[in-house]
Amino acid sequence: MTWRTRLAVAAAGYLTDATARADGTINRRLVSLLDPAVAASPIPRNGVASRDIVITDPTVPPLRARLFYPSPPPSPSSPPPLPVVVFFHGGGFAYLSASSPSYDAACRRIARHAAAAVLSVDYRRSPEHRFPAAYDDGLAALRFLDNHPSNSNRHHHLPPLDASRCFLAGDSAGGNIAHHVARRYAALLSTPSSSFRTVRLAGLIAIQPFFGGEARTPAELRLAGAPIVSVPRTDWMWRAFLPPGADRTHEACDATMSSPAAAKGVEDAPDFPPVTVVVGGYDPLQDWQRRYCAALREKGKEVTLLEYPDAIHAFYLFPEFVEAKDLMLKIRDIVAASGGTRA
Numbered sequence: 150m151t152w153r154t155r156l157a158v159a160a161a162g163y164l165t166d167a168t169a170r171a172d173g174t175i176n177r178r179l180v181s182l183l184d185p186a187v188a189a190s191p192i193p194r195n196g197v198a199s200r201d202i203v204i205t206d207p208t209v210p211p212l213r214a215r216l217f218y219p220s221p222p223p224s225p226s227s228p229p230p231l232p233v234v235v236f237f238h239g240g241g242f243a244y245l246s247a248s249s250p251s252y253d254a255a256c257r258r259i260a261r262h263a264a265a266a267v268l269s270v271d272y273r274r275s276p277e278h279r280f281p282a283a284y285d286d287g288l289a290a291l292r293f294l295d296n297h298p299s300n301s302n303r304h305h306h307l308p309p310l311d312a313s314r315c316f317l318a319g320d321s322a323g324g325n326i327a328h329h330v331a332r333r334y335a336a337l338l339s340t341p342s343s344s345f346r347t348v349r350l351a352g353l354i355a356i357q358p359f360f361g362g363e364a365r366t367p368a369e370l371r372l373a374g375a376p377i378v379s380v381p382r383t384d385w386m387w388r389a390f391l392p393p394g395a396d397r398t399h400e401a402c403d404a405t406m407s408s409p410a411a412a413k414g415v416e417d418a419p420d421f422p423p424v425t426v427v428v429g430g431y432d433p434l435q436d437w438q439r440r441y442c443a444a445l446r447e448k449g450k451e452v453t454l455l456e457y458p459d460a461i462h463a464f465y466l467f468p469e470f471v472e473a474k475d476l477m478l479k480i481r482d483i484v485a486a487s488g489g490t491r492a
Contacts, residue, residue, distance in 0.1 A: 196261050200215070232311050234260075321462065331414070332421060357438060359434060362402060383433075
């Protein structure tokens with residue numbers, strides 16, 4: 150790693166350690182100083198524009214989100230609708246946002262490489278908002294896309310979007326959220342009362358998703374000194390996110406989907422989408438991620454495992470890593486392969 154990258158990696162760990170209080174709360178004022186927000190850019194930067202919007206849904210409070218979209222070249226005809234990647238940022242359910250510099254830049258890269266719109270959701274964070282708030286917010290984002298078609302350009306001057314080519318994506322805790330939103334969506338779509346008219350999930354991209362359990366895995370023990378992720382940090386994050394009194398056998402943590410609650414929307418759910426799981430060889434969470442892949446396959450789901458043996462947790466946020474560029478190209482191929490509308 151370059152010295153800049155080493156500083157950035159160290160800062161990511163420091164953000165958590167310096168702001169997490171012993172009583173389970175977070176010093177949000179200090180967080181805002183250590184993770185200053187960057188503004189949206191309606192004027193394209195590196196070929197991608199962005200706008201801040203508000204997601205409204207009767208089931209949740211108004212949510213902020215940032216929409217990234219490639220700026221089309223001048224054309225006498227209307228541009229075709231863009232596939233949509235609904236993105237959930239990492240940060241242990243408690244930290245960072247769609248306007249954090251690292252995630253603003255990452256979503257801009259995804260939009261540019263994939264030629265897709267990226268809707269980065271500012272879900273409610275713990276410990277102020279525990280399970281299931283983040284999952285409720287993710288499902289609300291899908292309903293927003295379903296109920297607010299942008300091909301009329303009536304909503305916030307959005308580009309035309311193809312909600313029938315919708316992907317869920319996220320890293321770390323965001324990958325966990327993407328999974329649980331996918332299974333909620335699939336469970337709803339299998340009921341006669343489903344209200345989804347246009348949104349169809351073409352895929353789920355889980356980048357080093359955050360799962361856990363009460364027992365320590367070999368990777369958690371072997372990689373105790375790895376950057377960004379550590380057992381004490383993840384223990385604190387689960388305590389901050391799970392309902393009071395719950396332990397890591399809870400459905401939110403369950404990579405194996407062994408309980409009926411965790412399996413709902415995956416097992417016997419035809420609309421649960423194909424999944425791509427990204428695993429890094431220096432990520433202490435990798436054993437949980439592999440168990441997640443194995444559980445999906447056991448339930449008959451389509452799974453692709455992308456392994457980067459030399460990658461740390463959150464590697465793709467650092468574009469100087471060769472693996473980061475490769476993953477962007479893989480995401481491009483996943484979105485391009487979706488083609489037209491999924492039945």
